[in-house]
Every structure is written in structure tokens, then in C-alpha cells.
Amino acid sequence: MKIHTDKFGRSMFYILLVVELLFLLLVINSKYQSVSFHNESLIKLNNNWTYKDNEGNTHTITIPSKLDVSKTKAMLISNQLPKDLPTGSILGTLSSHQSIHVYVDNELIYTCDAKDSGFIDLSPGSMWNLIHLPDHAAGKEISLDISTEKSGSIETFSDVYIGTKAALLIHIIQTRGFSLLISFIILFIGINLVLAYFSLRSFLTAHKSILYLGSFSLIVSIWMIMESDMAQFFVDNRYLISSIKYLCLNTLPIPLLLYLSVLVQYRYRKLMLRFSYIFITNAFVMLGLQLSNIANLHEGLIVLHVLIFIIFSIVCYTLCIDVFKYKNKKLYYLTLSFGFLFLFTVFELLFYYFELRTNTGTFMQLGMLVFLLILSRSGLLKTVEIIRLSENASFYKHMANWDYMTKCKNRTAYTREINGISLNHRIAIIMADVNNMKFINDTYGHLSGDEAIILCGQCLLEVFQDQNKCYRIGGDEFLIILIDEDKEEVEFKLEQFNQECKKASEAYPFDIDISIGYAFYDKDIDETIYDTIKRADKNMYDLKAGLKNMSSNNT
Template sequence: MPAGTVYAANSYEQDAIRVKPIGRGTSIIFLTAAVLFAALSVFLYSNELHIELQEASPFDENWTAIIDGEAEAVNEIPGQIDTPAGEPLIIEKNLPESFTREQAVMFRSSLQYASVYLDDRLIHQSLDETASGLRLPPASHWFIVDIPADASGQTLRLELTSPYEDMSGRINHAYAGDRAGLQAQLFHDYMVDLLFALIIIGTGFAMLGSYVFLRSIRPYEMLYLGMMVLTSGFWFLAESRMIQFFTGNQFLIGGLAYVALAFIPIPLLMYVKHVILTDERKWLNAVTAFLFSWFVFIIVLQLSGIADFFETLTVTFLLSFISYTLVIGLMIFESLKYRNQDAKRFLAGIGLLLFFALIEVLSFLLYDPVFTSDILRIGFGLFLLLMAANALTSLIKRLKTLQESAIYEQLAYTDPLTQGYNRMAFERDVQSLLSDSESANGHWLLYVDINDMKAINDEYGHKSGDEAIRIIFRLMTDIIGNKGHGYRIGGDEFAAILAIPSEEEIERLIESLISAVKEADKELPYHLSAAVGRAYVHLGETTNLSDLLHEADKNMYAEKLKTKGQKL
């Protein structure tokens, strides 16, 4: 077993942590290169090599709706025709002359099952009601229907059926063209929505990654805020109308937005509890547990067919609103009672988000249940900026405090003369070693004592005495190498903890140390020698820590006496 991995305390670095600022010269070089490249790009612009995608053509004209067996013109698309829930909305049109060649038509359903007919022949059907005996959520989705060549003059009929009153009879834009053009149309219309969602998701992953990377300092603000941001990003992706470029899974397409919306308040409350609040409020655990239960419950209701996600959405909205109101109340209380600056900043952010979320909810309930407004994205973007700035400020302060603590700890465990470990570090590492019986067995404790140290100081001065101490410590640590760690534990006394399995190997190490000191002695004006003692660490089942340390000291002192006076 490598010595450096036996006890955690010895993973500590010898050098103090330093943060080196970026020099002005580096910034100037970077900016100069950027400006030069940008200027050359503009100056040398000649040919237009940009690849342009041909977008599709609108396909909203000349549709008729079949209502009670009568054909009525559809005058407004997008729009909604009064249709009872569970009954199909039927619209149809005669294909124009352009359909003499093969084309495709793209439609979007709003929580509707879709069937497409060409002259009464079924050519497309989308969505399944169940999978493996479990009910799937109806999903708002795009579907592309290939129309064969020479279809001009034939009747294209679309049947859209929704089980929900609010969505039944809804008609969205339709487009015609080749498949590449149809996909280009989607990117043209919804690229901003997709990019926003991907940026939010990436930010969430970055926050969670920073938590994993810095988990030793427990940056809970990054953990819980990252969870909330990531979940929100998935919600924005589900609402971007572009999720089908990533998955064709009906459960994900139809359910991700609902489950994400139900989950978002959970990490929000955990963030408030563990990062913001001054006093621990255990009742928040019960609130969080209830919200998680609801999150699981709506999934069970959906899969069992008792209630779809869409049917439980009002309750999800209500619980989210209560959660956000609760958070705002706690932040106001913290700000007034404890003058909590973190609470004030978070209050500003969550208040801003709640304001825009209310606009979104009102839009959903009163105006358009499939529309995600730019206002909500702006609100969430502002909220994210505020919270990210707050979290980064908190994290930087913590890192600075830890850096200072690490420097102070380094000074506390460092011997100023040898710049190696001191007696405090030795006692720390012995305690750490003996706390794990499996790791302790197979280790040796080595004592080294300089002989006639007083004579060196008296005859050659304390400067030479300090030099002798540094030489012995350096030779000891060089010989030990990666087998363990060396310490100066007194004026002229040294110790080492060694991960060496056999007595023969410890003997060879001592002999190497003896030879190294003898060689160093030849170059010194004074005589340098030392005595060595050693003890094997073995934990018996009935041995407690204090008894073991006493026995180890006694054995090492006995070994030291045996070699005392031996000239190294």
C-alpha cells in the first residue's frame, strides 16, 4: 500500500496555496490577437460561402372543417374550432398542382392524437395510448407526412383528437416542402428557444460539476441551485418545440415539462434551507418530502391511467405557487430579523422569477395553454444571473477562507527550520494512522536523534547546529522517498512513519541512512552522527489507542538506546 494513501492527513501539501494573478501582458496579448483576427476577417471578406437552407412554405390556406357533416371554411390558423373532448376535429383540403412532385407536409398537434388520410387512405398515424400496459401521456408534437408524387387534386384529410376540453379542436400552422426545408423551418422559428434551453441545461450541469469538483468544501449552493437550474432547463427544452430533435420517446416528449415543473420547487426549498436560512427549520423537510411525493404521485397517476399529467397540472401550479410564496415569506423574515444579505439577494431573484412565472401561468390559464412566452425566459434569465452571481460570490468567499485556513494550517504543521513537518503533524498523522487498524498494521515508526548536538552548538555555533539539523532531516526524507513521511519532533530529534512490510527492508533503509550521513560527515568541519530507533506498529484486538502509543514509545526508545552512541 503506498504510504501517501494510508492516512488522509498526509495528503496535505508542503507548499502554501498561492493564487497567481494574470499579468497585464497576458491580457494585452490576448486582446491584440482577438482584434487582429477580427480585423483580418472583415478586411479579407470576399466570397459568400454561407450555406442557406431553403425553408418550407406555409400550408394554412384553403382548409375546410367537417362539422356535423357540413364543410365550413377554416378562416384562422392557428385557431380553435369548438369540438367536444374525445371527438376528432376533421379538416381537409385538395392538394394543389405543386404536389405533382413528391413532397412532405408538417403538422403540429397540441396534446392530440393525429391521423392523416389521402383520398380516404390512411398514410400516417401518431401517438400510442399505452406501452407495456401503462398509459402514455398525449404529447404535443410535430409530425411529417410524406406525400407521394402525382397527388395533385387528391384530398388530404387530417383528424385531430384530444381527450381534453381545452385542447380539443385546436389547429396549428402547417408547412409543405421537402424534409430538409421543413426541419430548416423549425430551426428558423424556434432556434432561440432551443439555444436558451441548452444554455440553461449547460449552466445547470456546470454548477453540478463544480459541486462534484469542490465537494470537499460542501458548496451546497452549487448543488441545489444546479439541480433547480438543470430541471428548469429541461422544462424549457420540453417547451421549446424542439425536443424531438433529441428523442422520439413519447413519454419524455409528453411528460418532461410536467414532471420538471413539479420537481423545481424541491431543490429550491433545499437551497433555502441549507444555504440561506440562519436557523434550521426541520419542518421544511416535511414540505420537501410532500412535494417529492406529489412528483412521484403524478407519475403513478399518469402511468396507471387514473389522471394524465395535463389533468393534474392545476394542482402542480398551485403547489409551486405555495412553495414560492413560502420561500418569499422566509426570505422576508430572514431579511428583517437577521439582516441576512443572502436572503435579501435571493428575495430579489425569486420575486422577479415569481412575477414572470405568474404572467406565464395567467397566459396558460386564460390565453394560450401551449405558449411559452419570451417574458418568462427573460425573467428566468435575470433570476439565473442574480443567483449565479450570489452563488459565485459565496463560493469565492468560502474558497478564500479555506485558502487562508490552509495557509494557517500549513504554518501550524510546518517546522520553520527544516520546512518539513513538525511534532504537531507527527501526532496528527499517528492518530490518523491508528484510527484504522487495517491501515496501521504493516507500518514502522522510526526515531532519529543527533549525537552530541550540544558540542556542535558550543564549539561551532548555533548556525552550524541548525545546518546539522537541516542535513539530517534532508537525508532522512531523501532516503524515505515515497515510503512515508519525515518529521522534526524536537530540537535534535526526528521521526518517520513508514509503510514498509518487512523488518529486512527497514534494516536496509536504516543502513542507507547511515551511509548517507557518513558521506555528509566527510564534508563538514564538525563530526555529524546520530542514533536510530524503530518500532513496528501492530494493533491487538484489546489494545486501545493510548496504551498502544505508550507501548510504541517504549519500544522505540529501547531501540534508540541500543543504537545510541553508534556513529552514523
């Protein structure tokens, strides 16, 4: 049985990758001795926190926890610091759209106010608060005063950690580093797609799908970096981080829909464009509300999420109809990848609104990574195919304009280009015709006749050098166009041409004898360049007739 080696090898490679991935998952879930840099101690101070309700009653809670608060009254929770607290310890906790004030025995040691954004009421977003504890803080009471500007909200109290700054940073990297890694992978994909588009624009004039996909990847990666809770280690403005995050989130559906509008059937193209206009309008409206301090970008998330769910549902349904009902196999990978993206987006929205976990964005990030990996592979394969077809088209275009036998341009090129010659220059037209072709064909055979034509073309190219000037316009007829050359230069080159023909004849049993006539364009007697060609042709045939008469007289 014949084995198709390419397909077999590719299948075995994919199987190997799956087996290796399963092996790594097995290793991750097995018991092992840690060899990471996270050897410094990190304490979770999550138990035995207390707070007082509006009636003055004391309650004990374990964090992370959610409590009802009002706009006018912040929630104050308290606990006791360990008695063996090392000197130079750091307390770390994550706040999200919150103001936080930290006290040790009623002494304020840290403050981060969500209202410090300036004249625009910006959302503070999420950030890690790394608080230096005083040397005398061991065993004392610590209080976290956490508030929000949102009336009647349910306030979230995140994990509280105590340890060295290095231990806290390593913990943050370990918990959110995977998200940051995915962000940089998508950023790498986006940069390469955009560079590929600008590098290959000459091959991609028909559509801009790679540019739209690359733009989508770049916006997604920036959003994910801002969402990773690690951007503050690179940018120290929490309001800038939050604004970039929500602007990207409002913008990222737009290049995705533009990408789809390029690839889907014509009957769905307007639908995709209209969907993109909806998201553009929503982004402008949210910016207007933010600039006028009516609502911040964070408060518009519910509208954005509803739009994403409804429009993505319609898009997913449309793609499935096109693939399964109309059997459009070209959209198979697009439908598969968009299906993954839509599924993970739905999971993300469910977890976000039902508050099933604290870290948001993970499902959507994974969905976008799978989406981009599938489409990048498909897009790159399509690009390679386009380049291959373009190279074939260039080859056939070349063949359509060049004479394969003589390497001169052919009559098709001559017919197209002769009308484009500017008559403001000094134009000379040379006509050349191989003599005695019937004698050569009858005496030495038609192959020798072809050799005579080839040698004539080679001699013309040798003397006139530029292939763009030389045309084979008939069986044994050639035309040469010279620009801005005077009569002496033309006659000098024609003499060179005759000498080249004599040299070439030495290797053959027949003489390569060429009749030549030329004429310069004269606006006083030539209405068009074709009149010049006729005069050059007449001069050539006059010379040819003279040679025949001379041969007859000698006979």
C-alpha cells in the same frame, strides 16, 4: 485621483456588453434583405376553412382558432388546396394532445391516433404532423378531422402550412430554434456544474449546492428540449417525449428546493425540505394515477401549477425577508435570481391559462436561463473562494505538522502519529541529539547553532529519505521511526548518517557531532511504544555521557 483599475475595467466591460446587446436588438428590428436558407416557398393555408355545427349549418373560420367539441364527435374542418400546388408538397400542422385524420376528397391520406399508446393511457403531447400530399391533390378539398379524448373541451386548430419538407423544417427551426438553443445552453451549464461538483468534492464536503443546481439545470434542459416541439426529430415516440416532459416538470422543483435548503438560514432549512417532500409526494401520486389509468400526467398539471405558485410565493417572500429585514447579504444574488424565476413563472402561468399565445414555456425558459446564469456565476465564484480557503487551510495544516527550519516533521505530528503505529511490525526507534550546542552557540553565535540543527536534519533526511519517519521533537533532539528493518540495516544507515555529518562539517568551522541511541520494540519488556522510546533515549544519553567522560579524560 487614484483609479481602481480592476473595478473600472470590469465596469467598462459590462457597459460594453450592454451596448453590444442593444446594438444587436437594433439590427434585429431594422429592415434587411434575408440571406437565410429559407428561400423555398411556404404557404399558410389559414383562411376560408369551413365546418358544420350540430344543426348542419356551415361556418367559415380562420385558423388558428378554438372551437367547442365533445368527446363523441370530432370536429371536421375543410378547405380547398391551391390549384397550382407543386408536386411533392408537404402539409404541416401542429397537434397538441389530439388525434388527427387528413382526407383529400374523402380519401384518407394520413392518420395519427392519440389512443395508440398501449396498455397505459398516456398523453400524446404535442407534435408536428408532416403530411405528404398526393400528386393529384391540387385544387381538391382537404379535410382535417381533429378530436380529443377530453369531454367538452375547446379544441385548438393550429396554423396549416404547405410547402417542401425543407421549407417546413426550416420554419420549425426558425420559430422554435431559439427555445432549443436556450435548452442546450442550460444543458451545458448543468453538465459543467455536475462535473465541477464531482471534480471538487474534496473542497465541497460542507454542502452539495453545486450538485443540486446542476441536477436542476439538467432536468430543466431536458424538459425544455421536450417542450420545444422539435424533440420528435430526434425521438420518434411521441408518448415517450410527452412522458419525459411531464415527468421532468413534476421533478424540477425538487432539486431547486434542495439547493435552497443548503443555502438558506437554518431556521428556513426544514421549510425548504418540507416543500421538496410535497413535490416528491405529488410526483409519486401522479405516477400512480398514470399507471392505474385514472388520470394522465398532463391532467395533473393544474395541481402542479398551484403548488408551484403557492410554494414559490412563500419561498420568494422568505428570501426577501432574510435579505431586506435581516440584512443577509449572502443571499442577495439567490433572492435576485429566484425573483426573476418566480416573475417569469407567473407570466408563463397567466399566458398558459388565459391562452394568450400558442407557444408555451417561453417565459419560464427565459426565467430559468436568467436564474441559472446569475446563480452559476455566484456559485463558481464561491467555489473559487472555497478552493482558495482550502488551499490556505492545507498550507496551515502543513505548517502545523512540519518543522520549517529542518523540513522534518515537528513534535505536534510526532505526538499525534506515534499512537497510530502498529506494533505487529518490527519497530525501531532512533534518538539523535546534536552535541556541543552550547559551545557552538557561545563560540560561533546562535545562527551557527541553527545551522548545526539544520544540517543534522538534512543529513537525517538524506539517509532515511522518507520525511514521514523523521521528527524534530525538541531544540536539538530528533526521533526516527523505522519499520520492518533489522539491526544490521539500522546500524548500516547510522554509519551512513555519521559519514554524511562528517561531509557536512567540512564546510563549517565546527564539527557536527551527533549522539545516537536506538532500541527495537520488544513485547516482552515494553508495554507500549513509549517504553521503547525511553530505552532508545537512555541509550543515546549513555553514549552522550561516555563521549563527555572521554573528552574529560583527554583533557
